[in-house]
Amino acid sequence: MRLVLPNPGLDDRIPSFEDLKRMDKEEGGDRPKWDNKAQYILTCVGFCVGIGNVWRFPYLCQSHGGGAFLIPYLILLVLEGMPLLLLEFAIGQRLRKGSVGVWRAINPYLTGIGIASMLVSLLIGLYYNTLIAWIMWYLFNSFQSPLPWSQCPLNDNGTGFVPECQRSSTTDYYFYRVTLNSSTSIVESGGIHWPIVVCLLAAWTVICICYIRGISTSGKAVYVTAILPYIVLAIFLIRGLTLKGAFTGIKHLFTPDVNELANPTTWLNAGAQVFYAFSLAWGGLISFSSYNPIHNNCMKDAMILTGVTGFTSVYAATVTYTIVGFRATERYDNCISNNILTLLNAFDLPEDSITTSNYEAAFTCYNSSNPDTVLGLDIKPCDMQKLLSEGVEGTGLAFIVFTEAITKMPGSPVWSVLFFIMLFCLGVSSLFGNIEGVVVPLKDLKLLPQKWPQEALTGLTCFIAFIISLLFAQHSGLYWVTLFDNFAGSVPLLTIGLFEMIAVAYIYGMDRFNEDVEFMIGYKPSFFWQASLRFTSPLIVVVILAFYLVTLGQEELTYLVWDPESEKFPALASVPYPSWINAAIFLLAGVPSLVMPGYALCRLVYVSCKNRIQGNN
Amino acid sequence: MLRFSLSELLQLLKNFCFSFSGKMLEKILILLCLTSAAAGQLCKPDASDGYKVRLSIKTALGDQAYLWDEKEMFLFRSTMAYAMRGQLNQQFDVSNIIVCEETARVSFWFVVTSPLNTSNLVDKKSVEEAVRKHRNRINSAFLLTDETLEFEGIPRTLEAPFTPDTPPWLIVFGVVMGAVVAGIIVFIGFSVVQKKRKKNKKTPEDEDSEEEESRGKTMENGAANEGVYNMSFTDEERFTRI
Numbered sequence A: 001m002r003l004v005l006p007n008p009g010l011d012d013r014i015p016s017f018e019d020l021k022r023m024d025k026e027e028g029g030d031r032p033k034w035d036n037k038a039q040y041i042l043t044c045v046g047f048c049v050g051i052g053n054v055w056r057f058p059y060l061c062q063s064h065g066g067g068a069f070l071i072p073y074l075i076l077l078v079l080e081g082m083p084l085l086l087l088e089f090a091i092g093q094r095l096r097k098g099s100v101g102v103w104r105a106i107n108p109y110l111t112g113i114g115i116a117s118m119l120v121s122l123l124i125g126l127y128y129n130t131l132i133a134w135i136m137w138y139l140f141n142s143f144q145s146p147l148p149w150s151q152c153p154l155n156d157n158g159t160g161f162v163p164e165c166q167r168s169s170t171t172d173y174y175f176y177r178v179t180l181n182s183s184t185s186i187v188e189s190g191g192i193h194w195p196i197v198v199c200l201l202a203a204w205t206v207i208c209i210c211y212i213r214g215i216s217t218s219g220k221a222v223y224v225t226a227i228l229p230y231i232v233l234a235i236f237l238i239r240g241l242t243l244k245g246a247f248t249g250i251k252h253l254f255t256p257d258v259n260e261l262a263n264p265t266t267w268l269n270a271g272a273q274v275f276y277a278f279s280l281a282w283g284g285l286i287s288f289s290s291y292n293p294i295h296n297n298c299m300k301d302a303m304i305l306t307g308v309t310g311f312t313s314v315y316a317a318t319v320t321y322t323i324v325g326f327r328a329t330e331r332y333d334n335c336i337s338n339n340i341l342t343l344l345n346a347f348d349l350p351e352d353s354i355t356t357s358n359y360e361a362a363f364t365c366y367n368s369s370n371p372d373t374v375l376g377l378d379i380k381p382c383d384m385q386k387l388l389s390e391g392v393e394g395t396g397l398a399f400i401v402f403t404e405a406i407t408k409m410p411g412s413p414v415w416s417v418l419f420f421i422m423l424f425c426l427g428v429s430s431l432f433g434n435i436e437g438v439v440v441p442l443k444d445l446k447l448l449p450q451k452w453p454q455e456a457l458t459g460l461t462c463f464i465a466f467i468i469s470l471l472f473a474q475h476s477g478l479y480w481v482t483l484f485d486n487f488a489g490s491v492p493l494l495t496i497g498l499f500e501m502i503a504v505a506y507i508y509g510m511d512r513f514n515e516d517v518e519f520m521i522g523y524k525p526s527f528f529w530q531a532s533l534r535f536t537s538p539l540i541v542v543v544i545l546a547f548y549l550v551t552l553g554q555e556e557l558t559y560l561v562w563d564p565e566s567e568k569f570p571a572l573a574s575v576p577y578p579s580w581i582n583a584a585i586f587l588l589a590g591v592p593s594l595v596m597p598g599y600a601l602c603r604l605v606y607v608s609c610k611n612r613i614q615g616n617n
Numbered sequence B: 001m002l003r004f005s006l007s008e009l010l011q012l013l014k015n016f017c018f019s020f021s022g023k024m025l026e027k028i029l030i031l032l033c034l035t036s037a038a039a040g041q042l043c044k045p046d047a048s049d050g051y052k053v054r055l056s057i058k059t060a061l062g063d064q065a066y067l068w069d070e071k072e073m074f075l076f077r078s079t080m081a082y083a084m085r086g087q088l089n090q091q092f093d094v095s096n097i098i099v100c101e102e103t104a105r106v107s108f109w110f111v112v113t114s115p116l117n118t119s120n121l122v123d124k125k126s127v128e129e130a131v132r133k134h135r136n137r138i139n140s141a142f143l144l145t146d147e148t149l150e151f152e153g154i155p156r157t158l159e160a161p162f163t164p165d166t167p168p169w170l171i172v173f174g175v176v177m178g179a180v181v182a183g184i185i186v187f188i189g190f191s192v193v194q195k196k197r198k199k200n201k202k203t204p205e206d207e208d209s210e211e212e213e214s215r216g217k218t219m220e221n222g223a224a225n226e227g228v229y230n231m232s233f234t235d236e237e238r239f240t241r242i
Helices: A017-026 A037-048 A051-055 A057-063 A066-095 A099-106 A108-140 A163-167 A170-179 A194-210 A215-225 A228-241 A246-254 A258-262 A264-277 A284-290 A298-347 A359-369 A371-377 A384-389 A394-407 A412-444 A454-473 A477-487 A491-521 A527-554 A581-616 B002-019 B022-042 B057-064 B070-088 B124-133 B135-141 B168-221 B224-241
Strands: A558-561 A573-576 B051-055 B097-100 B107-112 B149-152
Touching (some): A037 A284, A051 A298, A051 A412, A057 A384, A057 A394, A066 A099, A066 A258, A099 A284, A108 A194, A108 A394, A108 A412, A108 A491, A194 A215, A215 A228, A228 A412, A246 A298, A264 A527, A298 A384, A298 A394, A394 A412, A412 A454, B070 B107, B070 B135
Antiparallel strands (some): B097 B107
C-alpha cells in the first residue's frame, strides 16, 4: 500500500519519456551540457569535498572517540547520505531543470522548496566566500620569508613585544589583529577593515570569471580545483609523516573509544556532518545532474560520490593530524624545556643535571624538599592531550594551529603556499555549486530578464553578493561569519532536505520515481533505496532536526570573542548575544525554512481568490 | 680568586718586606686586608648596583660547548671593562669588575667599581647602558646570544621584524587581479564578437529561409507551373541583381 498524495496535472508539467527520448536523440537545445562524464564527477566531488573535510571532520573524529567515530559516520553516510544523493541526482536528471524548476514541475505549491534552496545557497555563499577571502589573504602573504605570522611586532620602546602578541601567540595575533582587527563584540562594528575588502573583491572576481559562462567555464576550472587538493594532501602526507610527533597525532585521532558510541551526541554529530558534507539541499546537485544525458547512471554516481567523500574525509583527517601532532609535540617539548630552565635557574644547578628523561623525578624531588620555592616559580604542567585537542576546529585549525606548525617546518613559505592553495581550491569548487544554486533559480523564477546573457547574470550576482558580504569586512566580521555558519548553514538545510524527501516519496510518488530510474538506468532501485527514501533517511533527518531545535531552545545563545581585556585571554571568552540577535537568527534560519509552507499558503490564497473571482464572473 | 692573589701578594710582600720597618708592614697589611674586605662587601647577591649574569653554554653550543673556567671569567671581566670604557670614557681595568657568588649553573653576580675611587661602585644605570650598547660584542665574545647570556634585569633591545618596502601581498594580489580582469575582458569581448558574427551569418540565411517558405507555400497552393515559374523568375532577378 503506497501512500501518495493526490497530485493532479503532474504529467503536463514534466517531460514525458517520449519527450526525453526525442531530446536525447536531438542533442540540441539551449540547455548546457557537460563536455564529458569526468567533468560532471569532478564538479560533484569538488562540490561535496570542501573545507569542512579538512577542518570539521577531523575535529569531530578526535573528540567523539577517534576511530570509533568512523562507525556512525560510515553507517550514516550510507543510510542517510547516499539515498539523498540518489534522490537529487535522479530528480534533476529526469526533470531536466534547476532546483526551482524541478519542484515547480512536481507541484507548483512546492516551488517554495526551490526558493528556500536559493536563499540558503545565497546566505551560505556569502560567508563561505568570506572564508575564501581570508584564505586568499594568507595565500598572498605566504610569498615572503620569514612568514609574517612568525614574528610579533615590537612595542614602543623596542624592549619587548606588543603585549597582545606576547600574551597569546604570533599566529593568534596575526589572525585576530592584523588580518581581521577584531572588535570585542558583534555589536561594535568598528568600521571596514580594508585588507579584507580587497580580498573579498579578489575572491568574488575569481568566482565570477570561473563561472562566467556557467558550467562551460566552471567545468574546465574543476580540472584544477578538484584534483589539486588531493595532490597537495599527498605531498603534506609524505612531509607530515616525516615530522617528529606525527604518529602521536594520528594515534590521538584514531584511538577508538568505544564508549562514545553509546553517546547520542556522537550519532547526531555524525549525521549532521554527513548531511552538510554532501552539500544536500543547496540545489546545486539537482542543477548539475540536469545537464547530464538522460541515460546517465545516477545510482552509480551516488555510490561513487559517497565513497569518494568518505575516503577524502579520512584521508584529510590523517594528513591534518600528522601536522597537529607535530605542533603539539613541539609545544610540549618547549614547555618541558622551559620548566627545566626555570628549575635550573631557581636552584642554580649545572645545565645538564635535569634532562627531559629525569625531569619528572627531579621536579618531584625539589617539590618535596623546597615546596615553597617551587610554588613560587609557578611552573605550569605540560599536558600533551590538552595540546592535541586545543584549537583544532574551524578557522582555528587552518589559521592558527596549521600556520604555527608551518612556521616550524624548514622551507615554510613553500608549505604555506601549498596549504592555502589547497584550501582555496577546496573552497572555490564548493562555491561553484553554490553559485549554480543561486543563479539558475533566479533565471527560473524570471526575476532577471531572460534576454540577458549568462555573463551578465553571473556578473550581477557576484557584484551584489560582494556588496552584501562587506558586512563581513567589518571589525566584527568574524562574529557575523560564525553566526551565519551556525544558523544559516544548519537548520534550514535539514528542513529543506526533509521536505525534499517527503515531496519525492509522497507527492511525486515512489512508484513514479522507480519507473523514472528504470527508464534512465535500466533497472529499478532495490529495496534498500526505496526503504531509505521512504523511511530511514527522513527519520534520521527528523531526529537530527529535533535535536538541533531542542538544544537551540534550551541553551542561552553565546559566542566566542577575542577580548584582550578578558580574564580568560588568550582563550576566547564566551559572551552572550545581544537581544536583537534573535531577529537576525530568524532572518537566517527562520525565513528559508518558513518560505516553503509560506509560499504554499500564499499560492493557495491566491488561487482560491482567483477562482472565486472567476466563479463570480 | 681575588683573595688568592691577595694572599700571594701578602706572602711576597712579607718576603720582600723584611727590610721595612714593622709599622710600614702593618700599615700595608691593614690596607690590603681592608681592600679585600671592602671588595667582599661591595659584591654580594642582590647588591643595589650589581647584576646577576647567567650563561647557558650547553644550550647554545651543544657539542661545541666550552668549559667555564677562570680563563673565561677573565674574558668576561675584561669584556665588561671594555664596555664600561666605551660608556664612561674612564680607564676601567679588569680589577674594576668584581665577581662573586659563582654557581655550577654558571651564574654569578658582578659589580663595577669606579677607577677613580675603588671603594665606590658605578651606578646601575650606567652599567645597564654600557651592557645594552655593547651587547652584541659581549655576546659574540662568548659565542652566545641574548637568551643564553642573560643579564638579569637588563631588557634586550629587540630587532624590529623585517618589513619590506612594498608589501609582497600587494604584488601577488596585483598579479592575480590583473589576470582575472584580463580574463573577464577576454571572455566578454569574445562573446560580443561571437554574437556579432552570428548576427551577420543570420541575415543572409534569414532571406534564404524566407524564400524557401514562400516557395513551399505557392507549391501547396497548387497554382502549379505559373506559380513556380513566377517564383523562379523572381529568383533569377534576385540572383542577377546580386
